[in-house]
Amino acid sequence: MPTTRSRAAQRTAAGRAADAAAASDLDSESETTANGGLKVPSSSTKRDPSQDRVDRGRPRSGLEIPRKLLHSSIGILVTRLWLSHPSVPLILNAAAIALAFVTLADVLRFRFPAFEMQYENVLGYFMRESERHRVNGVIFYLVGVLICLTFYPRDIAALSIIILSLCDTSASVFGRLFGRYTWPLPFSGTLFGAKKSLAGTIAAVTTGALASYYFWSRLSFLGDEGDLSWVPGKLLSQWKGPVTPPPTIIPRLPIPKSTLGLVPLSIMNGVVAGVAEAFDVWGLDDNLTLPVLFGFGAWFSMWILG
Numbered sequence: 668m669p670t671t672r673s674r675a676a677q678r679t680a681a682g683r684a685a686d687a688a689a690a691s692d693l694d695s696e697s698e699t700t701a702n703g704g705l706k707v708p709s710s711s712t713k714r715d716p717s718q719d720r721v722d723r724g725r726p727r728s729g730l731e732i733p734r735k736l737l738h739s740s741i742g743i744l745v746t747r748l749w750l751s752h753p754s755v756p757l758i759l760n761a762a763a764i765a766l767a768f769v770t771l772a773d774v775l776r777f778r779f780p781a782f783e784m785q786y787e788n789v790l791g792y793f794m795r796e797s798e799r800h801r802v803n804g805v806i807f808y809l810v811g812v813l814i815c816l817t818f819y820p821r822d823i824a825a826l827s828i829i830i831l832s833l834c835d836t837s838a839s840v841f842g843r844l845f846g847r848y849t850w851p852l853p854f855s856g857t858l859f860g861a862k863k864s865l866a867g868t869i870a871a872v873t874t875g876a877l878a879s880y881y882f883w884s885r886l887s888f889l890g891d892e893g894d895l896s897w898v899p900g901k902l903l904s905q906w907k908g909p910v911t912p913p914p915t916i917i918p919r920l921p922i923p924k925s926t927l928g929l930v931p932l933s934i935m936n937g938v939v940a941g942v943a944e945a946f947d948v949w950g951l952d953d954n955l956t957l958p959v960l961f962g963f964g965a966w967f968s969m970w971i972l973g
Contacts, residue, residue: 734793735836742832742878749825749890755914759816766809773803807952811959818919819962820896821911823969826882826936827962830875834940835957837874842867852945860947868941875940875961880933896969898926925969932969939964 748758776783777800787794798804811831815824846864855861887900893910895901913919925932943960944953 734795735840737793739832739836742829745825745828745832746886749822749886752890752892755816755821755911759813759914762809762812762816766806766813769803769805769809773806802952804952804954807955811955811957814955815958815962817915817917819966820920820922821892821894822882822887822890822896823962823966825890826879826965827958829878829882830936830940830943830961831954831958833878834871834874834944834961835953838863838867838871838941838944841870858947859945860953863945863947868945871944872937872941874937876933876937879936879940880929883932884929894922896923896925896966897932898924899929920966921970923966923969926973927969935968935972936961936965939968 772786776786787799808831812828815827819827842862842864845866849865849869852859852863852865852868855863883897883900887895887897888903888905891901891904891906893904893906893908895904927935940957940961943957943964946956946960948956948960
């Protein structure tokens with residue numbers, strides 16, 4: 668028969684075990700931070716894993732339709748601006764201010780989790796998961812716009828931004844739909860992007876050619892300010908004022924004054940657009956590389972071929 672002393676010892680040991688178990692449960696539910704604060708218990712943080720995605724679990728297709736619609740709408744905006752003869756220096760100033768704000772927002776979201784959460788609540792639907800920890804593509808977009816408007820003739824700069832908004836969209840959509848059924852591009856992963864497909868490139872070439880045909884045949888002369896790069900379009904221009912000077916003190920490329928036929932010019936622009944869309948420049952975002960490469964390629968080909 669156990670003595671009274673042994674029974675008391677057993678009760679004491681049992682009490683200590685119960686206290687240790689309770690402490691262990693408390694430790695598993697909450698953790699102490701480095702500054703002594705208490706984190707929220709893990710039982711209260713259980714939620715749908717999709718809420719941790721950048722889109723906060725909102726349904727969207729693999730084609731990224733809202734993102735592509737936003738991207739393509741820029742082409743409509745640029746077309747309206749081209750037809751309304753805006754001041755290019757004012758557009759440059761507006762783009763520079765927008766670039767400053769977007770860059771500041773990126774810095775804040777990288778440094779402050781609370782700001783990042785609110786940022787993703789508002790704009791996460793238009794972001795890819797891979798962009799959560801990368802520089803915002805809008806920054807590259809605005810830098811590309813600034814480069815094109817500063818260094819290229821006005822019409823080539825406008826067409827470069829239109830090509831970006833349309834060709835990037837068509838290449839992405841058709842690449843996702845049909846890329847698996849086509850051969851990879853030659854030099855894929857070196858000269859061209861590793862994820863670029865023949866289907867996407869064909870879509871970019873076709874879209875670029877059609878967009879160029881429409882721009883040069885229907886829009887170019889309506890936005891002319893005495894500085895049109897395509898001579899046949901210049902002959903249809905109703906502009907009576909002086910030639911618009913460069914928007915900045917930085918010299919821009921000279922006006923090529925091309926006399927190419929409409930169809931050859933459009934096909935050539937389409938090929939340049941497809942190559943520019945697929946080209947990989949040290950892994951830089953194609954929101955920057957596509958308009959800059961297309962603009963230079965279009966200008967160079969019009970200059971050389973006359």
